[in-house]
Amino acid sequence: MKKTVFYDAHLKMGGRMVPFAGYEMPVxxxxxxxxxxxxxxxxxxxxxxxxxxxxVQGPNAKDFVQYVTTNDVSRLNPxxxxxxxxxxxxxxxxxxxxxxxxxxxxxxxxxxASNIEKDWTWLATNRMDGxxxxxxxxxxxxxxxxxxxxxxxxxKVTSSDLDQLHGFHFIQGNIAGFENVxxxxxxxxxxxxxxxxxxxxxxxxxxxxxxxxxxxxxIQPIGLAARDTLRLxxxxxxxxxxxxxxxxxxxAGLGWITKFxxxxxxxxxxxxxxxxxxxxxxxxxxxxxxxxxxPRHGYPLVDEKGDQIGEVTSGxxxxxxxxxxxxxxxxxxxNRPGTExxxxxxxxxxxxxxxxxxxxxx
Numbered sequence: 001m002k003k004t005v006f007y008d009a010h011l012k013m014g015g016r017m018v019p020f021a022g023y024e025m026p027v028x029x030x031x032x033x034x035x036x037x038x039x040x041x042x043x044x045x046x047x048x049x050x051x052x053x054x055x056v057q058g059p060n061a062k063d064f065v066q067y068v069t070t071n072d073v074s075r076l077n078p079x080x081x082x083x084x085x086x087x088x089x090x091x092x093x094x095x096x097x098x099x100x101x102x103x104x105x106x107x108x109x110x111x112x113a114s115n116i117e118k119d120w121t122w123l124a125t126n127r128m129d130g131x132x133x134x135x136x137x138x139x140x141x142x143x144x145x146x147x148x149x150x151x152x153x154x155x156k157v158t159s160s161d162l163d164q165l166h167g168f169h170f171i172q173g174n175i176a177g178f179e180n181v182x183x184x185x186x187x188x189x190x191x192x193x194x195x196x197x198x199x200x201x202x203x204x205x206x207x208x209x210x211x212x213x214x215x216x217x218x219i220q221p222i223g224l225a226a227r228d229t230l231r232l233x234x235x236x237x238x239x240x241x242x243x244x245x246x247x248x249x250x251x252a253g254l255g256w257i258t259k260f261x262x263x264x265x266x267x268x269x270x271x272x273x274x275x276x277x278x279x280x281x282x283x284x285x286x287x288x289x290x291x292x293x294x295p296r297h298g299y300p301l302v303d304e305k306g307d308q309i310g311e312v313t314s315g316x317x318x319x320x321x322x323x324x325x326x327x328x329x330x331x332x333x334x335n336r337p338g339t340e341x342x343x344x345x346x347x348x349x350x351x352x353x354x355x356x357x358x359x360x361x362x
Contacts, residue, residue: 060130146193176209235357289324
């Protein structure tokens with residue numbers, strides 16, 4: 001198993017380590033519920049160095065990224081970030097990702113940890129002349145600082161004016177004297193905050209300085225488990241659960257990152273355009289349980305007769321609402337908000353209502 005540069009720090013802070021995506025990662029520190037609520041109300045810091053970073057550069061970098069992703073890269077200017085996905089040529093999704101436009105001929109693709117090798121193979125298979133790709137995942141570390149007090153904490157260790165850094169924008173600046181750090185106003189929690197990228201060797205120093213700067217705001221380390229419950233409360237997709245090679249972006253409710261603009265000829269465009277025009281048979285939908293229970297991945301979703309109409313892809317007990325919440329693919333028209341469905345939990349059918357995420361408004 002690989003270890004991030006923060007492994008020793010995690011142990012010192014009481015992290016419970018587990019294997020994840022080929023790394024030893026902290027699943028929790030003080031406890032999932034406590035960590036979740038702390039991020040919603042104060043500020044937490046996550047080690048997300050297991051994520052992948054792939055550079056694309058050259059005179060045809062823009063055309064290449066435009067071809068392999070569903071969103072419209074032509075809308076980006078340097079300093080902007082875009083959420084997108086790689087269509088797989090069969091109507092499914094290779095991965096979802098963030099696209100950073102560094103400059104006219106240089107882009108950074110941030111991909112999921114478990115898909116780094118798969119994504120690299122996909123990009124290499126579709127490579128075009130004039131677009132060089134470089135996998136920098138093993139030499140790049142990443143921290144996420146999330147929560148209402150995140151700006152206050154991070155501003156203490158950077159000379160960059162974070163008031164001027166709007167959502168889904170980034171700058172390259174310094175953190176605690178370490179240069180060439182990418183500071184991005186993005187995150188996977190819905191609580192607001194930043195994701196920062198830097199060289200591995202700078203990691204321990206950066207973490208130490210941020211923790212010291214955040215002491216007054218009670219910054220706490222946060223594990224992967226709370227990261228998952230936080231993203232689920234927002235209705236954010238998790239690759240491998242809510243989206244994969246068998247689900248299309250249209251089925252997954254990601255039509256907003258699937259742009260059919262003139263000149264945007266990406267992989268699978270004809271098929272996805274047809275799905276958008278004609279509709280699909282199932283849609284990823286959110287639901288809340290009316291009674292006590294926790295929906296788990298793989299649990300059947302059924303109608304009042306007990307006939308299966310879908311399946312849970314992600315579920316948990318929301319720490320902020322104390323309700324069982326989940327997402328799953330539901331047959332149309334059972335996906336309409338307000339529809340009553342049931343979650344088959346062991347030998348019981350727990351009533352639930354289809355709702356449109358987020359399940360909690362920050």
